[in-house]
Amino acid sequence: MSDKDHLTLNIDGQKITAKRGQTLMQACDAAGVYIPRLCDSEGLEPQGSCRVCSVKLNGRVVAACTQPVVANAHIESETEEINRYRKDLVSMLFHEGNHLCPICEASGRCELQAMAYRLGISQAAPHPYLEPVRPVDASHPDIALDNNRCILCGRCIRASRDVDGKHVFEYIGRGIHKRIGVNADCLAETDASIDDHAMSLEVCPVGCIIRKREGFFAPVGERLYDTEVIGRDIETQQPHHHSLHKIEVKQIDPADFPPFNKDDNGDTV
Ligand code: SF4
Ligand code: SF4
Ligand code: FES
Numbered sequence: 001m002s003d004k005d006h007l008t009l010n011i012d013g014q015k016i017t018a019k020r021g022q023t024l025m026q027a028c029d030a031a032g033v034y035i036p037r038l039c040d041s042e043g044l045e046p047q048g049s050c051r052v053c054s055v056k057l058n059g060r061v062v063a064a065c066t067q068p069v070v071a072n073a074h075i076e077s078e079t080e081e082i083n084r085y086r087k088d089l090v091s092m093l094f095h096e097g098n099h100l101c102p103i104c105e106a107s108g109r110c111e112l113q114a115m116a117y118r119l120g121i122s123q124a125a126p127h128p129y130l131e132p133v134r135p136v137d138a139s140h141p142d143i144a145l146d147n148n149r150c151i152l153c154g155r156c157i158r159a160s161r162d163v164d165g166k167h168v169f170e171y172i173g174r175g176i177h178k179r180i181g182v183n184a185d186c187l188a189e190t191d192a193s194i195d196d197h198a199m200s201l202e203v204c205p206v207g208c209i210i211r212k213r214e215g216f217f218a219p220v221g222e223r224l225y226d227t228e229v230i231g232r233d234i235e236t237q238q239p240h241h242h243s244l245h246k247i248e249v250k251q252i253d254p255a256d257f258p259p260f261n262k263d264d265n266g267d268t269v
Helices: 024-030 080-096 111-119 155-163
Strands: 006-011 014-019 054-057 060-063 074-076 143-146 169-172 179-182 209-211
Touching (some): 006 024, 014 024, 054 080, 080 111
Parallel strands (some): 006 074
Antiparallel strands (some): 054 060, 169 179
16 A cells, blocks of 8 residues: 555565554554564654664665655565674673673563563673673662663653653763763652652663562562563554553562561560
């Protein structure tokens, strides 16, 4: 189909219909064709920085999240060459930060980890681990920021700026020293709130923005990507983000627990 409002695209041999003005990613999402992504998140302006959504459009590599649909588009996505780019990009993120999945509370719902599984990354890449020393900002009563796991996707910046209207986050530093900072000396001195969209589980794809007292809320086996490959929601046209909330998240009050050297009756052990 090709009329004033619609175009026909060919992705990996499959014909799909797109609306003029859509990005390649939006058109593919609507047609149930998943293109891997990390910096893009539904409801936020595309940023085009992680390049995990790279595809070939008529032979040229473009970012699907920012590239508008064009007439006569021939798109290559699930090819060996493109998936090799994606694997390299995702592998380098593991080497650039400090990622210790077994002790990370995002494990099982982390998009970086899930993307590595989807792309079949099973071994360390032949790069050194940079092991940066980065600060953890635990100053806020309800939120902590662990920069060691940040992948600089900028989703928190856009969510805070465009949805919450707050500008809590910003990029600071340059090159290898670039990281996420807050618009104050520490998070506690910003107007960040646990109820901000920027602090929701949908926004930070990894375990960098931490909601205090909610860690490890889903048991192994019931975490989002324990049972679902990342992108399957789009391939099956079933929104999955609801499953992030299907398990009740309880705020734990430390006062509910007896001191470590007392038993449940208050007797010293
Ligand atoms: S943020 Fe994701 S990849 Fe990094 S340690 Fe946590 S689970 Fe692993
Ligand atoms: S804190 Fe999370 S959302 Fe913000 S840039 Fe880092 S990884 Fe992305
Ligand atoms: S999702 Fe397109 S560049 Fe990150």
